[in-house]
Amino acid sequence: MDRQFKNNLIESLYVHYPLKPEYDKSMETYNLKKPVLSSVSLWDGTSLEPWSFDGEGEVQVKDGKILLLETKSRADHWPDNEVRANDAAAGLYATFGSYIAKLNVKGLELGKGNRIWFKIRPICPGLHSPIVRVGFVNNGVTKIPDVYSREGFNAINLKNNEWNTCTWEIDSIAHDAIEELSFNIHRYGKEVSTGDDLRFELCDIQLQEVKPGVVHGWQCEEEEVVYSTTGYFTDGRKTAIANTSAKEFEIVKEEDGLEKEVAYRGQIEKVESHLGSFRVLEFSDLKTEGTYRIRFGNTVSERFIIGNDVLESTLWKLTNFMYCERCGYPVPNCHGTCHQDVIAEHNGVKLVYAGGWHDAADVSQQTMQTAEILDAMIASAGKVKESDPMLYRRMMEEANWGLDFVLRMRFGDGYRASHAAIRRWTDNFIGNMDDCEADVHNRSFENFVFAAVEAGAGEAFKELDQELAWKCVDAAKEDFRFADERFREAGVEGPYHLLEHTAGSSLSQYYAVAAWAAGRIYKITGDSYFYDKAAEYADKVISCQETRNDLPMRGFFYRDETKTHIVHFSHQARDQVFAMALAEVCGALSEHENKAVWEDGLKLHGEYLKGLQKYTAPYGMLPAGIHHISEADDQEAFHVVHPKVDYERERINYVEQLKQGTDLGNGYYVRTFPVWFSYRGNSAIQLSMGKAASIIGTYFGDGELIEIAREQLYWTLGKNPFGQSLIYGEGNHYGQEYTALLGETVGEMPVGVQTRGNEDLPYWPPANIATYREVWTTPPGRFMWVAADLI
Known part of the structure; x- marks a missing residue:
């Protein structure tokens, strides 16, 4: 282990205080060193005349050069430009509004400028993570912001009470006719230490010309090399x-x-x-x-x-990120105890929906996210138990925090508190306007997953906490029976809430998580009920796999036995569930007469993954998979895979995106990146597929699949066209991400590399905005799941 990092670990009490980032290795530090080729001042600092303002706040010019913006941390009402109060009470990402300063630059001679540069000082008492969202309006051929408000914004994390020099390179975004520049102060409410007032001082706003970096396509910088920076x-x-x-x-x-x-x-x-x-x-x-x-x-x-311990520092840093994402817990130097007024209610009883880890930068919460992450954490912790006992203990401690939440959210009859769509710090008082209502439901898909996770936790905690381990196994058996009964009654269930990440799960995925859970529980209990269920559902998984020889590829899975729509993901991803299920059942039911059939399914899926990788060579990132043109006509599947998207408008783009991929003939295409629209970002998708490769590679001792799995981690750590580590604080050349409420955190990971428009080329512009550059807890979990098979 690096000596400096070891000292950092000791100072953090082995991640009981957040790790401090090495800013000298960040993209922001590298970019500040770029030579400025030309510069245009956008405001002379003397007058408010070119400015306009939206929202609740006050403004003044200070010292003849500084714009002083003042607003409140929160309000006692929902602003007109936010969601309706009745929606806010149910969650739905309501905030306390924004105060926005807009600078009119129409008519200015902007030259060849391609970088916005300014200085800003937040003076926000008690605020751990000040942030400003910069934006611009372009009225040229290409309009900015775009239709989904993804392009044209950059949320920049700031250090409180000091001047921050900020840059934003916009070369890849249309900027030929910039008319307005905006600075948005979000009012996300008050965590425990935050004061009432937000003040920002802004000055020296310029549009500069610099040599642009590579943010688009497969070719890296001239005379540069990209590699796994860890x-x-x-x-x-x-x-x-x-x-x-x-x-x-x-x-x-x-x-x-x-x-x-x-x-x-x-x-x-x-x-x-x-x-x-x-x-x-x-x-x-x-x-x-x-x-x-x-x-x-x-x-x-x-x-x-x-070295064989190459992932050791990465696991420490991912653990650090998860620790900082704890909900309902005071994380030192990060945030206080939070969300004690997010309430779930069922059958006349209520519970506080706080615990586990926040879902994303917006501090929303999903029990499913926490469950999958703790399973991955337990798996990777078990692999470092001998080589690094301290890391093992710390990861198991963190996993226990997530496990406690998963168990506490059970109402005991199959129903569970599942989700809260929240984007604010609440005041922790129950009964006033900023409370949030958590979703409660009894969906079989989630209960199958929870049963599998609980069973795995029961096995992992046997030595550390026998009583907790007993409870995990007991809950796993109960939750599986709840799930199986519900599944036979309701089948695949439509989303209770479009924001639930499991809403798009296919019938084949239901089969897979059921087989995974049953196999795990049987291995622990020896109960013949779970033996029979594991075999039954494993057979159903195989019935959804493509096995024919007359297609360009085989070994992939369809959404159901009709084999009419291939399983795809565009944001959240669970590509690994098929391999997880089959490997688990093969291991648990080692003498079953169908084991050879299940193993053949595993091998076939492994060959599919091997066949895919050639489409991104010499990079190692796994493509999103094979698609068929007929999928564009499946309106029902379209809506569950691509929620909140207009089908009639986007069907044409669906077809165009497929045609931007590799044509295999007869309507089949390989897309390097998913077909997607508003929700973009590839980390969960390629890491989930990497987990499938690591499972199958480990099961059969297949070195080629093991290398494919490793390449997914190498891509994440910098072996990508941009030469950037996608884990903040790990390796080298890592950039800020969209963190919203939590600030920059060592170990954070974004939703991932996206594409531009309908292209099938990697695109990674330096703009912190949802979804592609948004901090998300799913990718760290997927990374740890892959690592568990490789360490």
Whole structure:
């Protein structure tokens, strides 16, 4: 472990105080060092004349150069421009409004400017995480903001009580006719330490010209190399991708920050694919643990490690992020006890829906998210038990926080508090206007998953807490029976709430989570009821798999036995459930007569994943999968996979997105990225598929699938066209993300890389906005699930 990071861990009391980020490795620090080629001042600081203001607040010009904006942290009423009060009482992401300053720049000669630059100082008593959302209006051929209000905004995290120099490169966003620049102060309410007043001082607003970075397409920066900025496993394949004319490269070993020796020399291979022409550096034969840099020409990379403990620091940092996302708990230097007035009610009794981990940057909450994350945390913790006992104990402690929430949300009759769509700090007083009502339901899909997670927790906590372990197994048996009864009665259920992430689950996924749960419970209890259920549902999973030889690919799964619509995800993702189910049942029912059939299904799915990866070579990111053009006509499936989207308007774009993928003939296409609309971001999708690869690879000892799983982690850690780690504070070249209420946190992960319009090319603009750059707890959970099979 890096000496500096070990010291940071000790200072944090092993993540009982949040870890401090290394800002010198952030994209914001790198970008501030860029030479400015030209600059235009957008406000002379002397007059309010070019400004207009929306919302509740006050403004003045201070010292002839500073715009002072003042507003309140919260209100005692819902603003007119927010959701209706009756909606707010039920959740639905209501805030206390915004105070927005709009600068009219229409008519100014803006030259070749492609970077917004300004200084801002928040003076917000008690506020841990000040934030300002910058936006602009472009009235050229391409209108900004876009139809979903995704393009044209950037929420920038700030340090309180000090001047922050902020930049936003907008080269990839239409900016040929900018008419207005806005600064939005969100009023998210008050957590325990926050005062009544929000004050922001703003000055020195410029539009600058700088050399743009790569944010679009597959080719990285000229004379640069992209690689896993954390490092690589000692064994297995190690590659990096460059955009260079150099012919040879070196891997240089370092000790104590000094070059020790050239550990490896190799030829840079030219690789041609349908994605373009690339230069690949392979150093798989280097198997000596240590710290290294890549060097060719005048290019020298940042440090990375080779070692079997390569994921150790990552797991610590992901644990740190989850700790900071705790709901209903005072996290030091982050937030106080929260959401004690979010209430769930069932059959005349009520409970406080606080605990577990917030779902995302908006501090919403979903019991399902917490359940899946704690399962992944337990799995990865178990793999470091011998090599790092402190990490094991800390991860199990954190998992216990999530487990407590999952168990407490049970009403005991199959119903559970499940979800709260909230985007504010509430005052913790029950009975006033800012309370939130949590959803309660008895859906079988969730109860199958909860049963599986509880069973896994029962096994994992046997040594640490026998009484808790007993309760987990007891709850697992009950919840499975509740789920099985409900499923036979209601089948696939429509969403109670469009914001529930499980709403789009297909019948085949119901089969899979049921088989997964039954297999786990049988392995622990030996109860023949669960033996029979595991076999029954595993057979149903197989009935939904494509096995024919007359199609371009096979081994994928359909939404049901009719095999008319392939399973896809566009945001939340559970691609791993089929492999999870089949592997679990094969392991638990090892003597069953159908085991060979289930294993064949696993192998076939593994071959499908292998076949997919060639479509993104030389990168290792798994594509979103095979699609068929007829899916565009399936309006019912469209609405569950793409909630809150107008079918008639977007059907044309659905077809166009497929045609931007790789045409396999007969209406089949491979999309590198999902078909998607408002909800975009690829982390959960490619990591869920990576989990399927790691499960099958581990089960059969298949090295190729293990490498595919590793590549999903390497992509996340920087082996992507942008050369950026998608985990803040981990590796190198990590950027700010849309954190809304919580501020920048070591270990946070975004929803993920998106695409522009209907393209099938990676797109990663430096703009912190939902959904693609929004902090989300699902990707860390998926990352830990994959890591559990690779450590």
